[in-house]
Amino acid sequence: MGHKIPESILVVIHTAEMxxxxxxxxxxxxxxxxxxGSKDRVDEPLIETAQREVREETGIAVVERAPLAASEVPLAxxxxxxxxxxxxxxxNWRHRYPPGVTHNTEHVFGLLVPREIPxxxxxxxxxxxxxxxxxxxxxxxxxxxxxxxxxxxxQRI
Numbered sequence: 617m618g619h620k621i622p623e624s625i626l627v628v629i630h631t632a633e634m635x636x637x638x639x640x641x642x643x644x645x646x647x648x649x650x651x652x653g654s655k656d657r658v659d660e661p662l663i664e665t666a667q668r669e670v671r672e673e674t675g676i677a678v679v680e681r682a683p684l685a686a687s688e689v690p691l692a693x694x695x696x697x698x699x700x701x702x703x704x705x706x707x708n709w710r711h712r713y714p715p716g717v718t719h720n721t722e723h724v725f726g727l728l729v730p731r732e733i734p735x736x737x738x739x740x741x742x743x744x745x746x747x748x749x750x751x752x753x754x755x756x757x758x759x760x761x762x763x764x765x766x767x768x769x770x771q772r773i
Contacts, residue, residue, distance in 0.1 A: 675736030
C-alpha cells in the first residue's frame with residue numbers, strides 16, 4: 617500500500633432543480649458529504665478520478681457512449697468547476713501521505729444527473745444517502761469547503 621496522493625476531487629452531484637446528493641460516512645455517522653476521493657496514481661487525470669469515485673461511491677457511471685443505461689450519465693454532464701480548495705491534512709492522517717506533505721489540493725466538479733437515477737452505496741463506506749435542496753445540503757455538510765462548493769450551484773447550473 618503506497619502513500620496517498622495529496623490531490624483529490626470533490627463531486628457535487630445535483631439535479632437540474634438544484635437538489636444535491638449527500639452520503640453519510642460509515643466511519644463517522646452523522647458526517648454527510650459529497651463524493652470525494654484521492655487520485656489513485658500521480659498521473660491519473662482528475663476527470664478519471666472523479667468518474668472512478670462517483671462510480672465506487674454511488675454506482676453512477678459517467679460514460680462517453682450512448683445509449684445510456686439507467687445508472688449512466690453522459691461525460692458532458694461532469695463539469696470541472698475550475699475551483700480548488702487547499703487545506704491542511706490533519707496531523708494524525710499525515711502518515712498516509714509522502715514524508716513532508718502537509719496540504720491536500722481538492723478539485724471541485726459538478727455532475728448533473730436525473731433525479732430518478734438509482735444510487736448504490738459502497739456498504740463499507742457509506743450508511744445512507746439523501747437528496748436535499750442545495751441550501752439544506754450545504755447546511756448538512758460537515759466540511760465547510762464542501763458546503764461552499766454546494767452554495768455555488770446556482771452560478772454553475
